[in-house]
Amino acid sequence: MGRLDTVIRENRDLKDELEKLITIVRENEAKHGGFRIVEYAFLLSSSLAEITEKPLSYLSEIFDIDRAVLFLNSDVLDFERKTDNLADKIFFHPEKIFKYFFLEKRPYSGKDTMNIISEFRVEEEIGSYLIAPITENGKIIAALALFSRDPERFEDSGSMDFVKELSFVVMVALKKLHNTEIIYRQARTDFLTGVYNKMAMAELIGAQINRHQRYGKGFYFIMADIDNFKAVNDKEGHLVGDNLLVDLCRGFREKLRASDILGRFGGDEFFIIIPEDDKVDIKAVCAKLTGVASQVFEKTGYAGIAGISGGVVAVPKDFPEGAESVGIVKLADSRLYESKKNGKNRFTGIES
Known part of the structure; x- marks a missing residue:
């Protein structure tokens, strides 16, 4: 009977391990599907307002992030706007702010909020953060910032891979919107004087x-x-x-x-x-x-x-x-x- 008990116990342990693995796989599949939803939402957004309403909100909801925001380089992405703060989710800053924070063109993460410059410190309760540059031809045109109250949220390397891939998609989405606005602006601008036509x-x-x-x-x-x-x-x-x-x-x-x-x-x-x-x-x-x-x-x-x-x-x-x-x-x-x-x-x- 001792041998039989051992086999049953080992099978039960194996079953528990398999169930845990299946749960992890399902969670990863769900997150992968969620990631695709966020990607498509960025690429299909027709305005900055829609970006605040959909993809940035989806990021927070699907990936248990307390806040997701975009910082835009106003010297490059000079969207027409009435304010530099759109729904507390998109903020415009001059290029010098990005140069000052990103000493290297790579994502920065951590728990010490003292390392975040005041222009990027838009969340009061920060346990951990992940801020990634969004670049085009080597130039930083924006930054994607993720904030969590959980101090351990962005410790694993998977978060870095995730945000790097997403940053490219965000770059494409932002450039599409900006180029569309430039064409629209040119169509409404007098070529000689620069005023409306x-x-x-x-x-x-x-x-x-x-x-x-x-x-x-x-x-x-x-x-x-x-x-x-x-x-x-x-x-x-x-x-x-x-x-x-x-x-x-x-x-x-x-x-x-x-x-x-x-x-x-x-x-x-x-x-x-x-x-x-x-x-x-x-x-x-x-x-x-x-x-x-x-x-x-x-x-x-x-x-x-x-x-x-x-x-x-x-x-x-x-x-x-x-x-x-x-x-x-x-x-x-x-x-x-x-x-x-x-x-x-x-x-x-x-x-x-």
């Missing part, structure tokens, strides 16, 4: 109309045109005329607020959108535009010859029953025509 105008006006409908915030729309610009072009040539347009846009940008929108409608015609708040004085804005034009024309020797005329529309004042982009542009254009007809170098529509 006519293609972007309807979208920009539409955004302001939506803002008004949602928050009750009005705005001004201005169509402006250079007086006697054809005479300048005919006398000096188109290159001089082009330089004049560039100088005007540069001057306008300096005088307008960061929230104001400047675009070139075409030729020597511009559009300007001024989101309204309690501090907006539309007469003062138009005076600034006139002042910029006067300085540019005086500097180039066309003082008294060239000027600037404009038509101003106020939303909702001019459209009490609701505004649409086409109607706003038509009214501004007709008021611009009135300014031309009434002697030029003036703005119509700013009367109280």
